[in-house]
Amino acid sequence: xxxxxxxxxxxxxxxxxxxxxxxxxxEETGEYTVTDKEGRSHSELVTAYTEQMNRLNAVAxxxxxxxxxxxxxxxxxxxxxxxxxxxxxxxxxxxITFNALMIEALDDDTILSLHGLNYHELAHxxxxxxxxxxxxxxxxxxxxxxxxxxLEEARAEQLLIARFPSTRIFLEASAxxxxxxxxxxxxxxxVHVIIGRSYIPLEFRQYTVDKAVDxxxxxxxxxxxxxxxxxxxxxxxxxxxxxxxxxxxxxxxVGYDEEPTPDGxxxxxxxxxxxxxxxxxxxxxxxxxxxxxxxTQQGKTQEKAEPNTNKGDEAGTGENSDSMQEDSKSEDSDxxxxxxxxxxKRMEEIKSDKIVERELKDTRKAVLDNDEIKESIRNSTxxxxxxxxxDSISTARKxxxxxxxxxxxxxxxxxxxxxxxxxxxxxxxxxxxxxxxEMFDQWGIGNEATDIEAVILMDKSGSMGGxxxxxxxxxxxxxxxxxTINGSVSVFSFxxxxxxxxxxxxxxxxxxxxxxxxxxxxNPLKGLIESDRILTASKKSIKxxxxxxxxxxxxxxxxxxxxxxxxxxxxITCVVFLxxxxxxxxxxxxxxxxxxxxxxxxxxxxxxxxIFHAVTNTKDLxxxxxxVVKSTLKEKVR
Numbered sequence: 001x002x003x004x005x006x007x008x009x010x011x012x013x014x015x016x017x018x019x020x021x022x023x024x025x026x027e028e029t030g031e032y033t034v035t036d037k038e039g040r041s042h043s044e045l046v047t048a049y050t051e052q053m054n055r056l057n058a059v060a061x062x063x064x065x066x067x068x069x070x071x072x073x074x075x076x077x078x079x080x081x082x083x084x085x086x087x088x089x090x091x092x093x094x095x096i097t098f099n100a101l102m103i104e105a106l107d108d109d110t111i112l113s114l115h116g117l118n119y120h121e122l123a124h125x126x127x128x129x130x131x132x133x134x135x136x137x138x139x140x141x142x143x144x145x146x147x148x149x150x151l152e153e154a155r156a157e158q159l160l161i162a163r164f165p166s167t168r169i170f171l172e173a174s175a176x177x178x179x180x181x182x183x184x185x186x187x188x189x190x191v192h193v194i195i196g197r198s199y200i201p202l203e204f205r206q207y208t209v210d211k212a213v214d215x216x217x218x219x220x221x222x223x224x225x226x227x228x229x230x231x232x233x234x235x236x237x238x239x240x241x242x243x244x245x246x247x248x249x250x251x252x253x254v255g256y257d258e259e260p261t262p263d264g265x266x267x268x269x270x271x272x273x274x275x276x277x278x279x280x281x282x283x284x285x286x287x288x289x290x291x292x293x294x295x296t297q298q299g300k301t302q303e304k305a306e307p308n309t310n311k312g313d314e315a316g317t318g319e320n321s322d323s324m325q326e327d328s329k330s331e332d333s334d335x336x337x338x339x340x341x342x343x344x345k346r347m348e349e350i351k352s353d354k355i356v357e358r359e360l361k362d363t364r365k366a367v368l369d370n371d372e373i374k375e376s377i378r379n380s381t382x383x384x385x386x387x388x389x390x391d392s393i394s395t396a397r398k399x400x401x402x403x404x405x406x407x408x409x410x411x412x413x414x415x416x417x418x419x420x421x422x423x424x425x426x427x428x429x430x431x432x433x434x435x436x437x438e439m440f441d442q443w444g445i446g447n448e449a450t451d452i453e454a455v456i457l458m459d460k461s462g463s464m465g466g467x468x469x470x471x472x473x474x475x476x477x478x479x480x481x482x483x484t485i486n487g488s489v490s491v492f493s494f495x496x497x498x499x500x501x502x503x504x505x506x507x508x509x510x511x512x513x514x515x516x517x518x519x520x521x522x523n524p525l526k527g528l529i530e531s532d533r534i535l536t537a538s539k540k541s542i543k544x545x546x547x548x549x550x551x552x553x554x555x556x557x558x559x560x561x562x563x564x565x566x567x568x569x570x571x572i573t574c575v576v577f578l579x580x581x582x583x584x585x586x587x588x589x590x591x592x593x594x595x596x597x598x599x600x601x602x603x604x605x606x607x608x609x610x611i612f613h614a615v616t617n618t619k620d621l622x623x624x625x626x627x628v629v630k631s632t633l634k635e636k637v638r
Contacts, residue, residue, distance in 0.1 A: 093279030116174020123160035143257035147250035154196025188215040205305035399481030402625035452487030453538035459549035476513030495520030574611035
């Protein structure tokens with residue numbers, strides 16, 4: 001088993017690196033398990049990798065559509081996990097590739113930064129000189145790759161912003177995130193990334209210049225700043241000769257290709273955010289267009305950050321030098337804190353910008369609507385409309401009422417203790433006559449932050465047999481109940497494959513549920529992956545996953561791993577066990593009595609879910625709702 005696992009992990013080594021695996025015998029389950037040094041199983045690694053790549057591909061598809069609209073070219077945007085790729089993204093003049101190894105969780109900060117990174121690569125596609133041009137050939141022959149990598153950054157972006165002003169705020173956010181991801185002590189090696197970007201406030205650019213002067217000296221930094229500020233205003237091919245001179249000057253500071261940084265030079269080896277080389281494909285904008293775009297910058301005030309020629313003159317000597325140095329350190333510390341605070345404040349301002357909010361919302365929706373998995377999940381055709389029994393209709397209503405407590409207890413839009421509205425039964429039990437005017441709760445303006453996002457997986461394997469009506473009806477009860485309080489619910493069925501029964505946009509009918517046929521094996525893996533994707537992409541605060549099943553699953557280790565990940569994200573997972581309450585009680589009693597086999601059996605049935613409840617009739621589902629409420633409120637308290 002260990003050999004197979006390690007062989008399979010070779011395919012993931014680019015993403016996770018090389019891990020040392022241990023094979024252990026689990027006395028509780030009676031099985032051998034293989035885990036990495038961080039305690040993750042092979043199935044968890046595979047699932048996490050697949051999940052992340054699917055999301056990144058969804059984001060890449062957004063950028064691909066956008067870039068094609070902007071350029072009119074057939075640009076492709078893709079994601080790879082390549083340990084040989086030492087930068088966040090590269091392009092070849094027509095195609096953009098993101099490096100999954102340098103992208104962590106897809107939160108709003110990361111998506112915002114990726115927007116800027118995409119526009120940055122697009123700037124190179126639109127404006128950077130190609131390898132086959134006169135300048136490109138000169139760069140290759142004279143080993144000026146490192147030099148052009150530094151200089152094309154600001155020039156290409158300046159032209160892009162002149163052509164598409166709306167890209168500015170995303171480029172700005174990406175630059176800030178890049179700085180915030182670094183320790184301030186490393187900013188001395190980032191001055192070439194910041195200095196030419198005039199859209200960055202002067203105080204931030206000046207701070208990086210001062211840090212660089214402290215490390216490399218005034219002369220080197222002054223030359224670096226002068227070259228970058230001159231190069232970013234060039235027009236190609238008209239200014240190719242000027243570019244060659246500036247590239248040679250830059251190479252004397254950062255070094256020529258395949259050569260170390262010159263003594264006393266400026267080190268860019270640690271940087272991973274620069275454009276990688278000269279593009280080989282496509283064609284940049286012509287000189288006439290570039291000249292027009294550069295012309296839009298003329299007349300604008302572009303304050304330049306310059307090395308302070310007086311820096312260090314007041315260092316002092318003699319008996320006062322120590323106190324002066326202490327004062328200088330204190331001032332530097334205060335300035336560092338002030339810069340960090342200003343950066344974070346500006347990032348918050350950017351995230352509250354209406355354009356940015358819309359872009360983030362559209363991107364999150366793209367992740368939610370990603371077809372990578374959806375295309376492999378068929379819409380179910382093997383179901384029939386049936387009418388629920390009276391008990392089920394009543395239970396669905398009560399299920400929603402029970403979950404309504406989550407909203408009422410967490411949403412400030414509920415005005416409690418008022419004279420009209422929804423009767424609060426518990427409060428009517430008070431003997432206080434004066435409390436009659438406080439017997440009702442009234443709903444005000446809804447608070448989206450307390451909405452529910454839920455996914456239901458219903459087992460339709462061959463073992464379900466005569467229980468299929470109960471399974472289908474149970475799924476309808478949960479969906480119908482949650483929808484009565486405006487929650488969103490998706491429903492999938494699984495056997496050997498997974499099928500979609502209800503999309504979240506399709507409401508359950510008041511007196512009709514979808515009865516699904518049964519047969520085949522029991523493999524919920526695909527459905528769980530899709531469930532996790534839906535819940536992760538949702539911005540709703542209460543996220544629930546129900547699995548209605550009768551027992552053990554195929555590929556249980558991988559499926560249980562996904563449930564664990566959902567638990568770790570704060571989702572409420574619930575296994576509704578249809579094996580029978582009596583069977584469950586017997587196993588529980590034996591387990592309490594110390595019978596090891598019963599403990600193992602219970603663990604397999606639970607599959608690591610936060611809530612496990614055995615049901616024998618529809619009314620038992622109300623107990624499930626109660627457990628969900630208790631568990632969710634417990635999470636809120638934490």
